[in-house]
Amino acid sequence: xxxxxxxxxxxxxxxxxxxxxxxxxxxxxxxxxxxxxxxxxxxxxxxxxxxxxxxxxxxxxxxxxxxxxxxxxxxxxxxxxxxxxxxxxxxxxxxxxxxxxxxxxxxxxxxxxxxxxxxxxxxxxxxxxxxxxxxxxxxxxxxxxxxxxxxxxxxxxxxxxxxxxxxxxxxxxxxxxxxx
Numbered sequence: 001x002x003x004x005x006x007x008x009x010x011x012x013x014x015x016x017x018x019x020x021x022x023x024x025x026x027x028x029x030x031x032x033x034x035x036x037x038x039x040x041x042x043x044x045x046x047x048x049x050x051x052x053x054x055x056x057x058x059x060x061x062x063x064x065x066x067x068x069x070x071x072x073x074x075x076x077x078x079x080x081x082x083x084x085x086x087x088x089x090x091x092x093x094x095x096x097x098x099x100x101x102x103x104x105x106x107x108x109x110x111x112x113x114x115x116x117x118x119x120x121x122x123x124x125x126x127x128x129x130x131x132x133x134x135x136x137x138x139x140x141x142x143x144x145x146x147x148x149x150x151x152x153x154x155x156x157x158x159x160x161x162x163x164x165x166x167x168x169x170x171x172x173x174x175x176x177x178x179x180x
Contacts, residue, residue: 003057004050008043009064017134018111018123020072021065029147031140032133044145047073048152052165055173068122069141075117075178076142078171079103080149084161085169093154096161100146108142108178110135117176 008014008023015022015034023043024036036042043066051074054060062068080100084091091099109115110131112124125131153161 003054003060005061005063006043006046006050006066006070008046008066011066014065016065017125017130017137019065020068020111020122020134022134022137023066023069025141025144027140027144029140029143031143032136033140043069043073044141044148046070047077047145048148050074051077052168055168055171057173060173062121071118071121071173072138072178073141073145074173075176076104076145077149078168078173079178080146081166081169084153085166090160092159093150096153097147097150100150101143104142104146105139108138110138117178 008021011021011023022034024034025042025044026036026038027033047070050070054070054074055078060067060071062071080103083099083103084096087095087099109117110125111119111122111134112131113119116122125134153165156162
């Protein structure tokens with residue numbers, strides 16, 4: 001059974017940096033990301049929806065530039081769940097939101113950096129300006145993803161993270177981690 005791929009691989013005129021798509025997102029967070037149509041899903045929704053199914057796979061065939069962004073965001077969700085799961089006490093929704101927002105703005109490696117775990121599958125940005133743009137774009141997407149993930153984790157109203165999501169905290173997609 002193959003892994004689930006991004007439906008946004010075929011988005012026309014999507015900007016690419018290296019070989020990764022810069023896709024529009026629905027957000028109120030300031031940043032360089034193009035704004036998506038509020039009526040349609042974006043890469044953040046797609047990542048959250050596909051995370052649990054894709055995290056069961058060790059291999060993932062990259063079929064387009066949006067898949068590369070999907071991989072980075074799935075690995076970030078894994079790091080988010082590990083962060084929430086490693087807290088001394090079970091964090092409330094507000095505490096989890098603060099934890100994950102801090103994680104999303106921490107310094108991280110991008111394709112082309114020495115510490116990036118998947119450099120073999122990603123092309124480095126061509127210029128310093130592209131690298132800076134990619135870093136700010138990914139920071140904005142990570143912040144939006146963290147905010148929506150907290151909403152999904154605490155959707156049941158019990159004040160504790162969903163056990164159906166936390167069961168995936170030790171699972172590693174493609175046996176990799178972003179190193180957070």
